[in-house]
Amino acid sequence: MESLLSVRAKTMKASEIRELLKLTQRKDIISFAGGLPNPQLFPKEQMAEIAKDVIMDQGDHSLQYGTTEGYSKFREAIAERLQKNFGMDVNSHNVQITSGSQQGLDLLTKVFVNRGDPIIVGNPTYLGAANVFAAAGVKFETVQVDGEGMNPDDLEEKLRVMTHHGENPKFMYLVPTFDNPTGVTMPTNRRKKILDIAHEYDMLVxxxxxxxxxxxxGDPVKSIKSMDKEGRVIYFGTISKIMTPGLRLAWTVASEPIIEKFTYAKQNSDLCTSALNQRIAFEFMDRxxxxxxxQKIIDMYKRKRTLFLKGMDEHFPEEVKYTRPDGGLFSWAICPPEVDTTEMFKYAIRAKVAYVTGKPFHVDGSGNNTLRLNFSMPSDEQIESGLETLGQVLRDALAHSIKDTEEGDFMMAP
Ligand SMILES: Cc1ncc(COP(=O)(O)O)c(C=O)c1O
Structure with missing residues (x-):
């Protein structure tokens, strides 16, 4: 069978994180590993009420195929929201509805990437995007990420060298607000600089x-798309973290010619996004x-984030640096280079606490001293006791007190 596989399939592998997450699903483990919205907040009653109405009153359409671009009223509502809340100069023709922004990322590669094309990502970057890009056969170039996101000086330097070697990257990919995995937000001046650089090198953002x-x-920061006067930015938004991920709905926002190409690509992929789910989401907004x-989500996560920061301040050794996100779901910790967070993971599991190792987020294979921590899923009590345990695990790792037993397994440090 192996010889029959496509080049693309041969490069695909199980996500390292998925493998780790299997371990963390044990009931006795406090997990900071996931990246999921908290299901306690799912609007079950409202969704049930709407779903019934949408099936009974609009069944001829909601149970039918839809257009590839998406349900027109939903596209209009999204465009209006992007104008009002995000200051974007867009209309519904700039919006394509997809089955999650993960599909948007996949369509992006189908529209823009030939095997071997160079593209730019941060180091670290969102793993789900990196996997899609890798499967499309891109050549990665990485740019340093600091407390304000992708570093524009490093970006310029990398681009200077690349173009000198005849390499012209088609796009750079970034999560500028409450980044996954780092939690950091890029300030406005840096966003402008990034857009200027994209203009100078004629590439997409x-x-x-x-x-x-x-x-x-803190105050909201303008999206890069809202500063875009040239149709140079392709923007992905999603209902996954503000409504519910189970409906699998997201939007790609771009110039009309780009949306047209994305529409052809999506036709080949799944014909259209679920008409039923789009109508449910539209009603949720319309009602x-x-x-x-x-606001409910913000209230809960804000409390959890505050507890999380307090717990890290109290329990983490001072050699471990971590981000203090103003929003989103994650904090990111960087240990001194001698700490191997992949090895430490087994030890953490023994101590009944879990995180996601940082290495898979680095497409250049570095980052073995980093870890991502999620604060939206654990309960308040789990945050408090789990961080105390993780603090001890980190202290032990720093003291090199995690030792191999004769069986090659880990034992608790004394
Ligand atoms: C940065 C980023 N992009 C995209 C996605 C995928 O979102 P969706 O559920 O819309 O496919 C996620 C999900 O966690 C994410 O963190």
Whole structure:
């Protein structure tokens, strides 16, 4: 069978994170590993009420195929929201509805990437995007990421060298607000600089933005797309973190010619996004349920984030640096280079606490001293006790007290 596989399939492998997550699903383990919205907040009653109405009253359409671009009323509602809340100069023709922004990322590669094309990502970057790009056969170039996101000086330097060697990257991919995995937000001046650089090197900017509406502190920062006067930015938004991921709905926002190409690509992929789910999501917005729902999410996650920061401040050794996100779902910790967080993971599991190792988020194979921590899923009590345990695990790792037993297994440090 192996010889029959496509080049693309041969490069695909099980996500390292998925494998790790299997371990963390044990009931006795406190997990900071996932990246999921908290199901306690799912609007079950409202969804049930709407689903019944949408099936009984609009069944001829909601149970039928839909257009590839998406349900027109939903596209209009999204465009209006992007204008009003995000200051974007867009209309419904700039919006394509997809089955999750993960599909948007996949369509992006189908529309723009030939095997071997260079593209730019941060180091670290969102793993789900990196996997899609890798399967499309891109050549990665990585740019340093600091407390304000992708570093424009490093970006310019990399682009200077690349173009000198005749390599012209088609796009850079970034999550500028409450980044996955780092949690950091890029300030406005840096966003402008990134856009200027994209202009100078005539490349696209792919702005992936699932988290910006989950802000717990500070003032909103304008999206890069809202500064785009040239149709240079392709923007991805999603309902996954502000409504519910189970409906699998997202939007790609771009110039009309780009949306047209994405539509052809989507036709080949799944013909259309679920008409039923789009109508449910539209009704959720139209009945005025979305904004109060987002506020509920913010209230819960804000409390959890505050507890999380307090716990890390109290329990983490000072050699371990971590981000203090103003929103989103994640904090990111960087240990001194001698700490191997992949090895430490087994030890953490023994201590009944889990995180996601940082290495898979680095397409250049570095980052073995980093870890991603999620604060939306664990209970308040789990945050408190889990961070105390993780603090001890980190202290032990720093003291090199994690030792191999004769069987090659780990034992608790004394
Ligand atoms: C940065 C980023 N992009 C895209 C996605 C996928 O979102 P969706 O559920 O819309 O496919 C996620 C999900 O966690 C994400 O963190």
């Amino acid at each position: 792919v702005e992936d933005d699932p988290y910006s509406e989950l802000r717990y502190e 005025g349920y979305l904004e109060p729902h987002i």
